[in-house]
Amino acid sequence: MPKRVAIIDIGSNSARVVIYHRTSRFGFHLIAQKKAAVRISEGSFDNNGILQENAIERTIEALHTFKSIISDYKARKTIIVATAAVRNAPNRDTFIQRVRKELGLKIKVIDGNKEAFFGAVAATNLLPLKSTAITVDIGGGSTDIALIEDNKVIDTLSIKIGTITIKELFFDKQKPLSKTKEYINSLLEDIPEKFQQATEVIAIGGVLRAVAKSIIMHSNYSYSKIHAFNYQYSDYAEHIASIIDAKDSKELNTLWIKPGRYDTIREGLLIFTMLLKKLGIQSVLTSGVGVREGVFLHDMLRGVGGLFPKDLNPSVVSIIDRLDMIQQPKAPRIAIMRTLFNTLKGELKNREEYLKLLKDAVKISDCGKTLTIYDEHKHTYYIAMQELNWQYTHQEMLLIAAILRSTGEKLLYKTLQKEHQKILPGKKVLRWLAFIYTLSNRLSSYSLKNRYSFHFEDKVLTIKSNSPLYLFEQDLKNLELPEDIVIRVANRY
Amino acid sequence: MPKRVAIIDIGSNSARVVIYHRTSRFGFHLIAQKKAAVRISEGSFDNNGILQENAIERTIEALHTFKSIISDYKARKTIIVATAAVRNAPNRDTFIQRVRKELGLKIKVIDGNKEAFFGAVAATNLLPLKSTAITVDIGGGSTDIALIEDNKVIDTLSIKIGTITIKELFFDKQKPLSKTKEYINSLLEDIPEKFQQATEVIAIGGVLRAVAKSIIMHSNYSYSKIHAFNYQYSDYAEHIASIIDAKDSKELNTLWIKPGRYDTIREGLLIFTMLLKKLGIQSVLTSGVGVREGVFLHDMLRGVGGLFPKDLNPSVVSIIDRLDMIQQPKAPRIAIMRTLFNTLKGELKNREEYLKLLKDAVKISDCGKTLTIYDEHKHTYYIAMQELNWQYTHQEMLLIAAILRSTGEKLLYKTLQKEHQKILPGKKVLRWLAFIYTLSNRLSSYSLKNRYSFHFEDKVLTIKSNSPLYLFEQDLKNLELPEDIVIRVANRY
The missing domain is CATH 3.30.420.40 (ATPase, nucleotide binding domain)
Structure with missing residues (x-):
């Protein structure tokens, strides 16, 4: 390729x-x-x-x-x-x-089944999917769906109704809503039963992105990123109904739908709500990617079964490729961080899933230096906020960004924590994660060859190193602690 | 190397x-x-x-x-x-x-003369110097100066007084200020006359950076960048005198001098003010770089006479090297921009110096795309605000950044314009520069091979192209105009 x-x-x-x-x-x-x-x-x-x-x-x-x-x-x-x-x-x-x-x-x-397939390829590779999910892409002339199990596309289906179909056949002719619904229902009847196993709908395409945007605004959700925005349909059923019932584009505008969408959004949402009902699914995960991305990834990932390797996040890989001019090996740093995490994870209720996020943070931590080493954490954070898109939930994106924004002197970035407190975990978790990240980063900044061991007991963290830590001791005074603990250097300079 | x-x-x-x-x-x-x-x-x-x-x-x-x-x-x-x-x-x-x-x-x-020399190498390569300048670097044990003419180091001098000398010999022993001044003056006597030709002092080193910072805060200067900060001594003579007279580090703190500087700043500024008087110079240009940068550049630029080639800005080169993954040739874009500039420069009072800044803006304009193409202008601007450091005046740095922040839809970035209105030129200039930049960027985005000619008369800008401009015509509606002018496409699709 x-x-x-x-x-x-x-x-x-x-x-x-x-x-x-x-x-x-x-x-x-x-x-x-x-x-x-x-x-x-x-x-x-x-x-x-x-x-x-x-x-x-x-x-x-x-x-x-x-x-x-x-x-x-x-x-x-x-x-x-x-x-x-x-x-x-x-x-x-x-x-x-x-x-x-x-x-x-x-x-x-390409036919509707192929459209469904490509949308599903994009979703499996770029979204944090539940084990069984169904993609829904509402187009002008068809609604394309795909069943995904464990990141594999099991089946696809193209239903011959779309926004333009409904508009031309019913809305433009002022036919009663009941007739429209009857027609849609008759077509949804044909959906094979296996599609109903899914527990989550992946919403693809312009109509469903527009409704996600509208819900974000309506609910004052703090993170205005559409990709990976997750909501429960029942929480917004009323809001969605009011979009469908909107009289004109002016009314739609008050519901945060752009005027240009008037001709498709009501039709699209009518199909969508009836489809959700038919499938019996509440959880909706919005996709910022679709057919185009699927076509590209299908081509790119041909040799490896159409999927990125596990434990490889394509956002992280791409960020490093583009923006890490330092090019130091990350393994020594990750090793120090992992040892420290294992020593301190009791403070994080032993939640192992944080380790993966810390690892990704360490991997991209040098990227800010490519801009400038002064306030590098701000630049790494800036990059992360733009570019941590694929495979993460919103909480994960913001959590990695929060970790990257921390410095030894200031563990908590309050602006971010306050703004997204409904999405992020509590301050204690943020502080401990930032502490593990910045302390291990700092230790590895003196030497990538040093070996460290840690011991944590009675609120005392003991650090032992195979070579003296003169500069670390000097810098220790600038280190904020996550709570009332003490750091002891075992073999002092 | x-x-x-x-x-x-x-x-x-x-x-x-x-x-x-x-x-x-x-x-x-x-x-x-x-x-x-x-x-x-x-x-x-x-x-x-x-x-x-x-x-x-x-x-x-x-x-x-x-x-x-x-x-x-x-x-x-x-x-x-x-x-x-x-x-x-x-x-x-x-x-x-x-x-x-x-x-x-x-x-x-290295001896004091070498220190002076390396500081001067950094200054000539990384600051926007007047034709005749003198560097001043006040150290602990010596004050090192170098005379620069047309970017060449003409002579150096190391005077055996520094902050520690004055502190140990006079301040710590509570000797009267008159005695201290007498001593300093006796040493300044030896400065050869030719050093007095300079019209500007380049201020190098921690003491003079600290005083620049203090003046920036004291005067509410909007751009808090120390490198290339320029001031007239007489405007701040009183402020500097109050730093010298400060009783303790608490008083210094109210003058925006960090406590750690108490032991050197008063001594250093006493030397500095007396030196300025002796030289008869008012204009001070602060340097964020010094001996270390000089040592590096001296080594790097050995083969080319110790200077970057003219018409090459080292910030621009470095930004492109690090952050332009697009790697399209810039010459076609610059050619379009230059033609447009020459057509419209009457609106800019024919000030040719803007052309150089527009060129540098075009050169780095793709860098934001390396982060993400969505809102790329914001990212290019972010990069420029961090990294446009060398050889520019503050006005030039901010002007290039303002140009880069503009889009066809929105020429003026009001936040920046308001914040730095004392440094930046007026809105009319900003609008016209942004218009020239975004219009030529947009034209080249359809094809780098197209040739354009422009004609401006009676407020009508006519654009002629050697191949039809279907997409440009479609996009024209999103183009803000710098004032009440009309765009006419000569050969319409």
């Missing part, structure tokens, strides 16, 4: 190009994105789905620009997918041929 | 190691720094300058740790310099031999 790969997707409303840079075997980073509102399906509904000449012209013009962008970024591979609008057009082959001839680009038309 | 170089300097109070990473031929970045308060001269004043055993032990212990840090960072070259405390010690050779034998490290003792 080449270093840079471009993905173009042609949807009903817009065409989009994204370019990924592979930073290493399992590291990737989005370096470019451009959207063109080509509206390829414009006028086609009144013409039996036939793509119209103007719309085709616009699309080809946009593809010309995309091609030049791809060339400017030196992406060596381009994958182009087209969904429902092209798929359902009687003149699709003429369009595809023309693109091939004029631009040398080969469009791959 | 190897990729990573360590510099250790051993001063009277502390020893310090810094490690520089060379990012390219002319790019460098500080990746590590450690300070040890070894106080090598402790007790030596009462013993004819002889370094005491305890102090030597501490220093050697610290050097052991420094050596291990240097090895952990894989720095392949280490330069160790020692100044007055070691230089003036009768037992210096014993100390040097011991360090050589026990640690394999070779200490280079």
Whole structure:
């Protein structure tokens, strides 16, 4: 696979190009994105789905620009997918041929099951999934779902209702809501029983991202990140109902839905709520990624069964690849940190899951230095807040960021702790994690070859080292303690 | 020269190691720094300058740790310099031999003239100097000055008074201030006349950094960066006098001087003010860099006459080396920007100096993308605010940052403009610069091969391109204009 790969997707409303840079075997980073509102399906509904000449012209013009962008970024591979609008057009082959001839680009038309599959590939690799989950992607002409068990895609299904279908068949014709529901229900009937095993819905696509955004605003949720935003449907059933019932885009605006969404959000949410009811699922995990990411990852991870290796977080890998110019081995630091964690974990109720987060924090802890070593913790924190996206829950993202923001002098970053106190664990946990992180980081800053052992008893932490710690002793006075404990250096300089 | 170089300097109070990473031929970045308060001269004043055993032990212990840090960072070259405390010690050779034998490290003792020279090397390469300047570095045992003309070090001088000299000989013995001044004046008499040609003093070292910090706080200067902070002595003569007259460290604290400075700041400022008077200079430019940076740069720039090439800004080079993973050629973008600048510069009173800043902005404009392409302008701005340090005035640093923070949708970043309105040019200038930057950046985002020509007349900016601009036309609606002008696309899609 080449270093840079471009993905173009042609949807009903817009065409989009994204370019990924592979930073290493399992590291990737989005370096470019451009959207063109080509509206390829414009006028086609009144013409039996036939793509119209103007719309085709616009699309080809946009593809010309995309091609030049791809060339400017030196992406060596381009994958182009087209969904429902092209798929359902009687003149699709003429369009595809023309693109091939004029631009040398080969469009791959994918069906609803493939859409569901690619969405699921993105979800399994980039979200913290429960053991059994179902992805739901509500498009213009179809609703695509996939059943995932233990990160494997078990089955997919494409149901022939979407936002545009409902709009054209019912909403635009002012048909009664009961008729619409009847129609949707009749189609949902066909969902095989096995899809109902799932305990969580993964919400993919623009409609469900918009509703997540709306719920975040409505509920004053402190962390305004859509990816991995998790909610219980029943907590917001009323709010969602009021979006569906909204009279106009002005009313939608008061519900934190952008005016441009008026034409799709009510239809989409009607399908969504009925689907949730049918599946009997309450827990919704929002995805910031979908088909495009799935297409890219499917290609990237072909050789390894379509999944990132376990114990490898793709965000962490990518951050290190891009931003750690120090390039010191992390194993010695992690070893010190692990020993210290095992000594002190009683203070953390022996919750082993913190160890993984501490490890990831240590792995990216040098990245701030690539900006500047002065206040490096602030820069590492800044990077973490932007870029810790994949596979983490919101709590995990913020917890790693909180750890990285701490310094030996100041364990708790109060601004973050206060702002996100409903998401983060309590102060005691934050202090102890920061202490383990900063103390082990500091010890390893004098030498990566030193060996340390720790002992904690009666609130006294004894540190023993195989070589004297003159500078550490000098720096000890600048070390905040997580609570009323004492640090004793066994073999003093 | 190897990729990573360590510099250790051993001063009277502390020893310090810094490690520089060379990012390219002319790019460098500080990746590590450690300070040890070894106080090598402790007790030596009462013993004819002889370094005491305890102090030597501490220093050697610290050097052991420094050596291990240097090895952990894989720095392949280490330069160790020692100044007055070691230089003036009768037992210096014993100390040097011991360090050589026990640690394999070779200490280079440098005299006051060399100190002055290295400080001047740092200043000429990293500060925006006037044509004739004089560096002043007030140390413990000497005050080192260098005359610089057109970025060349013309002459150096080391005067045998420093903060510790004055303290021991006068302040500690409660001698009258008039006697102290008499003594200082007698030594300043020897300064050759040619040093008085300079029109600006470059203030190097801890004492003069501390006074800069104090003036920044005292005057509510909005940009709290010490490096390149410029002031007129007469504006703060009273403030400086009150520091010299301070009774105790508590009083100093109210003048924004840290308690630890009490023992040196009053002595240092007495020398400084008398020196300024003697030289007849008012303008002071504060340096955040000094001997260590000079030693490194002298080594790095040996092959090119000790100076960075003209038209190359070492901050810009280093930022690109570290943080531009996009690696697109910048020449096409600069070409578009220059053409646009030349078309519109009438709105900027034809001030050509803005072109250089716009160029540097374009050069680093992709760096934010290395963090994430979402809100990339914020990340590029964040990087610029940390790392645009060398050779710029404060106005230039903030102006480039303001340009980088702008987007096509929002030309003016009001937070920055308001905060630094006393340093930055007016809003009109900011808007036009941001417009030139974002418009040319946007045009080049569709294709680096397109050629554009511009024409500006009667408030109409006409853009002509050698290939149609479908996406640009679509995006035009999101473009804020600097004032009431119209954009016309000559060859519409």
